[in-house]
Amino acid sequence: MKTLIFKSVLLGSISFLQFSCTQSTSHDVPNVKPYQTNELLGQEQVLRGEYLVTIMGCNDCHSPKVYGPNGPVPDAQRLLSGHPANYALAKVDTTLLKSWVMFNSHSTAVIGPWGVSFAANITSDPTGIGTWTEEQFFKAMREGKAKGLANNRNLLPPMPWQTYSRLKDDDLRAILAYLKSTKPVKNVVPPPMPLQDISS
Structure with missing residues (x-):
């Protein structure tokens, strides 16, 4: 008899706990902060953008290099800052x-x-793309317009915007989110030069 009573009490307790855990009450709602989900999604988007920037080789052209035993590697202090403004070119x-x-x-x-074309500063600094809108970024990547402005010149080689134009919208947004999260590096990249200005 005691075993039967114990089992009944145990089953009743389990049922009560299951019922209680599945019910939401109004006082639970304030503890759920919608921005936490947005921050998490934002972090995932930035990480996706970092991955894309890495595999697409953006550092190959947009980051100044330092030389070590294995040759040139991106300068960690100036990642994605474009052609150094103070770096003169030889004839x-x-x-x-x-x-x-x-x-x-x-x-x-x-x-x-x-x-002569120069790699742009694509860090989060205002001299880079820090003030760009999503529309500007899409126009640069999809239509090859410098600074993402409709009436501006076309992007010059070797920027492979024709290939990047096929990226999905979500991937472009992720790349922009990552670039906007980068360390800002102040560097005003010079404008393109005609051949006669570099000719020896």
């Missing part, structure tokens, strides 16, 4: 450009038949 024998396209030692400046 070049432009007759070689009939057969070559040449990079400078940082891989942030490229000389070709179109002239």
Whole structure:
């Protein structure tokens, strides 16, 4: 008899606990903060953007380099800051450009038949893309417009915007979220140069 009573009490207690745990009460709602979910999603978006920026090779051109035993590597202090404003380019024998396209030692400046192009600052600094809107970023990546402005010049080689234009909207948003989260590096990248300005 005692065993039967014990089992009944035990089953009743379990049923009560199950019922209590599945019911939501009004005082539970304030403890759930909607922004926590948004922050988590934002963090996931930034991490996705960092992954995409890494595998797409953005540091190859947009980060100045330091040289070590294995050759050039991105400078951790100036990641994604573009061609250094104070880095002068040597004159070049432009007759070689009939057969070559040449990079400078940082891989942030490229000389070709179109002239000299410089990798942009894409950090979160205002001299980079810190003040850009999503619309600007999409226009730059999808239509190849410098600074994402409709009436601006086209982006120059080697920026492969034609390939990147095929990225999904969510991927572009993730890349922008990551770039906006980067360490701001103040660096005003020079405008493109015609060949005659670099010719030896």
